[in-house]
Amino acid sequence: xxxxDANQRLLAAAERLYYPRGIxxxxxxxxxxxxxxxxxxxxxLYPSKEHLVAAYLDARDERWRARLRTHVERHAVxxxxxxxxxxxxxxxxxxxxxxxxxxxxxxxxxxGGDAPLVLAVVQRHKVLFREYLLDLARxxxxxxxxxxxDELLLLAEGAMSAAAVLxxxxxDVAARARRAASALLAAAxxx
Amino acid sequence: xxxxDANQRLLAAAERLYYPRGIxxxxxxxxxxxxxxxxxxxxxLYPSKEHLVAAYLDARDERWRARLRTHVERHAVxxxxxxxxxxxxxxxxxxxxxxxxxxxxxxxxxxGGDAPLVLAVVQRHKVLFREYLLDLARxxxxxxxxxxxDELLLLAEGAMSAAAVLxxxxxDVAARARRAASALLAAAxxx
DNA sequence: TAGCCTAGAGAACGCGCGTTCTCGCACGGC
DNA sequence: GCCGTGCGAGAACGCGCGTTCTCTAGGCTA
Numbered sequence: 148x149x150x151x152d153a154n155q156r157l158l159a160a161a162e163r164l165y166y167p168r169g170i171x172x173x174x175x176x177x178x179x180x181x182x183x184x185x186x187x188x189x190x191x192l193y194p195s196k197e198h199l200v201a202a203y204l205d206a207r208d209e210r211w212r213a214r215l216r217t218h219v220e221r222h223a224v225x226x227x228x229x230x231x232x233x234x235x236x237x238x239x240x241x242x243x244x245x246x247x248x249x250x251x252x253x254x255x256x257x258x259g260g261d262a263p264l265v266l267a268v269v270q271r272h273k274v275l276f277r278e279y280l281l282d283l284a285r286x287x288x289x290x291x292x293x294x295x296x297d298e299l300l301l302l303a304e305g306a307m308s309a310a311a312v313l314x315x316x317x318x319d320v321a322a323r324a325r326r327a328a329s330a331l332l333a334a335a336x337x338x
Numbered sequence: 339x340x341x342x343d344a345n346q347r348l349l350a351a352a353e354r355l356y357y358p359r360g361i362x363x364x365x366x367x368x369x370x371x372x373x374x375x376x377x378x379x380x381x382x383l384y385p386s387k388e389h390l391v392a393a394y395l396d397a398r399d400e401r402w403r404a405r406l407r408t409h410v411e412r413h414a415v416x417x418x419x420x421x422x423x424x425x426x427x428x429x430x431x432x433x434x435x436x437x438x439x440x441x442x443x444x445x446x447x448x449x450g451g452d453a454p455l456v457l458a459v460v461q462r463h464k465v466l467f468r469e470y471l472l473d474l475a476r477x478x479x480x481x482x483x484x485x486x487x488d489e490l491l492l493l494a495e496g497a498m499s500a501a502a503v504l505x506x507x508x509x510d511v512a513a514r515a516r517r518a519a520s521a522l523l524a525a526a527x528x529x
Numbered sequence: 530t531a532g533c534c535t536a537g538a539g540a541a542c543g544c545g546c547g548t549t550c551t552c553g554c555a556c557g558g559c
Numbered sequence: 560g561c562c563g564t565g566c567g568a569g570a571a572c573g574c575g576c577g578t579t580c581t582c583t584a585g586g587c588t589a
Contacts, residue, residue, distance in 0.1 A: 308495040323485065386547080
């Protein structure tokens with residue numbers, strides 16, 4: 148097995164273990180075993196757990212945003228509909244088995260304080276999500292796309308938190324967020 | 339020192355240590371030392387760390403909601419203004435030194451999976467916050483106070499996440515949330 | 530075949546945790 | 560005065576972690 152293979156297996160194993168259980172609950176040896184990689188290789192690729200965690204989050208960021216982008220592009224063309232499609236996708240995500248909230252917010256709560264590499268990846272993810280919403284908002288007829296993007300960002304972030312934390316039976320969080328987003332779109336529209 | 343005293347000192351110490359640093363980063367002995375209480379007393383009051391953490395979160399929940407309620411009652415009488423005052427208070431909270439996001443969301447990310455006592459307190463806190471918003475929304479002239487409360491809850495939750503995670507310089511998250519809340523209020527109003 | 534580099538398996542190390550146990554001591558009832 | 564009970568102080572224990580080290584085996588070159 149070469150380095151590239153081992154790397155992919157490690158990242159896949161990290162995803163399978165870290166997201167459902169949290170980071171500090173999963174030891175390096177468990178990741179190693181799940182990936183079928185020797186500890187030597189692991190530390191050759193990632194000199195510390197923090198590096199591995201940052202890489203896991205980085206990979207998750209790419210995948211998460213790609214999935215969102217794909218859904219939006221496939222299901223809407225009108226700028227307003229595209230912004231609302233973000234919330235439809237959130238609803239699909241929330242309904243997936245094993246959903247446990249935003250991995251980045253969770254990681255921040257768990258090790259945000261001391262882990263600069265991880266903090267940087269978390270912040271970058273949120274900035275990139277915000278920029279994606281801003282891209283969509285710029286296509287929408289509103290005088291202040293930044294404000295609109297920020298407002299929708301807050302709704303989306305709130306939906307992720309609420310979907311993760313609220314006990315069952317919970318109101319359909321994504322649908323509520325979509326309704327609010329629709330109202331904000333109408334309020335921000337110049338047409 | 340009697341049990342009541344020791345309990346108060348422990349809860350105060352837990353608050354000072356757990357919120358800024360996270361839960362798993364603070365050991366029982368450190369809480370004991372900060373509180374000036376013997377380990378024996380600690381385990382007499384809380385038979386495990388999970389019990390102590392749950393009690394810390396419970397106390398924080400009470401204090402957090404009381405502070406919010408006090409601010410809202412002191413600064414607004416009109417129902418719409420009261421709902422908006424929630425976001426003003428969030429802005430004050432975010433600006434406090436040491437702000438590190440919602441302690442309950444952080445605790446969920448850190449140990450949500452396996453810690454039923456903690457999970458229950460987290461969920462209860464969010465439910466009570468939602469009920470408070472619902473109380474305020476019921477005084478507002480809208481056909482669906484539940485929907486309005488849920489929408490504002492999402493904005494508030496999103497603001498907490500964004501204020502915690504987004505890197506500096508960050509947009510004034512609470513003000514953005516307030517603006518969005520204002521738009522949602524207008525959209526929900528029957529008058 | 531002999532030597533050598535590499536890699537895997539996993540033992541070992543040092544540490545910090547949650548929890549329990551031990552010890553010595555002060556204080557209250559007879 | 561004396562015994563027992565409860566207390567604080569902190570040592571001890573068992574465990575699991577992140578990280579490093581050791582041993583062994585195999586395949587490559589000459």
